[in-house]
Amino acid sequence: MKPLKEFVIQFVGLKVGKHHFEYEIAQAFFDYFEYQEFNDVNVKVNVTLEKKSTLLELHFKAEGFVNVNCDLTNEPYNQTIESEFDLVVKFGDEYNDEYEDILIVPHGTYEISIQQYIYELIILAVPIKRVHPGVKDGTLGSDILKKLEELSPKLNENKEKEEEEIDPRWNTLKKLLTDK
Known part of the structure; x- marks a missing residue:
């Protein structure tokens, strides 16, 4: 899958220290991944990249909502999302993404694509059982x-x-x- 340009961070030209990136995630992002579970998406993702001399530390923070269908009533509703994730990027002989929070990229790499991490961050923030808030408090008439x-x-x-x-x-x- 070809990476989306706006989710590629070129870290070679960046100074040592913290750098902030903001992304507005919409439904088109999930259409690219062919993920059809969401009706609508409005999530802000803040990425803090801390460049150090031998590694990179990325901190992802996602806030917003996804519009999903209730598992009980099939009524659409906005599910709020708040999630955080830390990723350490190290340099090694070959590419290795076997670990959940450590990514090893070959020496000489000058950019990193974070679209897969943002995708997984949002998907995993949605509860397994999606229940409309109106069902919980009894206000939904269906x-x-x-x-x-x-x-x-x-x-x-x-x-x-x-x-x-x-x-x-x-x-x-x-x-x-x-x-x-």
Whole structure:
């Protein structure tokens, strides 16, 4: 996959010290990755690159929202996102990205693409179970919720019916248990 130009940081010309980069992530970014789970995206990602003499330290911070469908009602809602991630870039003989928070790039590399790290940062910030806030506080009125309420088992009512429908012969056996 060809890297997007705006997510490539050329660190060779940068002075030793901290450098800040800001990115506005929209739906087009996820379309590029062919990720279809989000309806809309509005996330700001701040990247702080601290250049040192032998390595680079990157700190990613993402804040914003993604519009997703609720897992219970399929109603779209805005899921807020706040996430942070630290990455250390070291220089070595060959490229190695086996570790989660350490990236080794070959000597002579002059730029780094951070688009994959931003993509994963946002994807992993979304909860596994996505529930509309209206479902949690009971303010969402939905046909699906009404149908779920109708079809949910009624535990207390079923117990009372079962006790009424017990064969009377079993009642005498119950007395044996209590007559000890």
